[in-house]
Amino acid sequence: MGDSQVNELAASANARGLAALRSGDFATAIDCHRVAAEADPESGALQRNLATACRAAGDDEGEIAALKAAIALDARDFIAWLRTAQLRTRRGEESQALSAWHAVIQMSQAIGELPPLLAEEVAQGQRVIAGIQAKLTQGMETRVSSRLEMLQGRDARRARAFLDAATGKRQIFNDRCSGLHYPFLPADEFFDDDLFPWFDQLAAQADKIRAEAVHVLANCRHLFRPYVQMPKGGHAGPWAVLDGKLDWSACFLWEYGTRNEALAEHCPATFAALDAVPMARIPNRAPTAFFSVLKPGKVIPPHTGVTNTRAIIHLPLVVPPKCGFRVGGEEREWIEGKPFAFSDTIDHEAWNHGEEDRILLIFDAWNPHLSQVEQDAIIEFCDVADSLGLSPQEHDIGR
Structure with a gap:
């Protein structure tokens, strides 16, 4: 046929x-x-x-x-x-x-x-x-909840993230560096507190640091500037609502490794607290430390930072109700006086739906998974890069 x-x-x-x-x-x-x-x-x-x-x-x-x-x-x-x-x-x-x-x-x-x-x-x-998926989740929860209750710290957080991801309840985010990327570091959203044994020492100074931040905000307003300042003529994208505005502002105590001496007399306790902790120190690059103020009703859109070699430390100082923070698939509320660390190369955002300013102290520390030898290698690399005129100070909107 x-x-x-x-x-x-x-x-x-x-x-x-x-x-x-x-x-x-x-x-x-x-x-x-x-x-x-x-x-x-x-x-x-x-x-x-x-x-x-x-x-x-x-x-x-x-x-x-x-x-x-x-x-x-x-x-x-x-x-x-x-x-x-x-x-x-x-x-x-x-x-x-x-x-x-x-x-x-x-x-x-x-x-x-x-x-x-x-x-x-x-x-x-x-x-x-x-x-x-809801039935699967319910069945999983019924069978493993007792085991999860036995876990603590990072084991509990990672096991919960695994279960939520496996049952479709949350997304797992990878890090995205717009600058220096160090391979094979864990892409963790929030670092475990026990990786920063000096957190208790920092928290003990929170009241003094808060008083200085409030004083500077009330009496030295000229030292605050918009945190987002995009290059003229560039595409601001999601930053357009914050670009050049004091809705999200910063008062820098350290900036790219340079200490702001104009603040020394106003913030002695804050400078002392920062000097007492192991901030990342790279000539012309780090540390950066600042008081961060987010006005009521304002939102910082989802974004990622520059490098996974650093951990970003938040010390909440003034946190009105209805404020929140998300890194990857996990949301947290800031608790006044309780520091935490996260990777800003993982998608994150913040909001203040309250009626007062939200104030944080934010600064850089080394990624805790880097050894001293690795830190020294990064410092040496950056020194060579700077000698070749490769500027690190452009478009670093993270933290």
């Missing part, structure tokens, strides 16, 4: 099958569509038509076989995957349904805008995924 005859046979059988399907004669529809699919075994569309007839007749096994055949012909057959996901859901086969729906969602994102009916079917699939 020639190709034209095959095509005619497939087309004729398909037409008879569609007519039988419209009239409700599902058995005849299946027979005709099977003849069409056998006549043209390279046609995924004919396999889908056969699957539709089987679905109408309640023949799940026939529908599964036809959809598998369609997907075998084209692994990105969106409609075949969609019907497979719906069939698995209908049969209560949650594992296979979840896998199929994930394929549908992924393909739909690549396709872009869908016709309204298909878009609603995909939306239904997203609801199915959410329901299955």
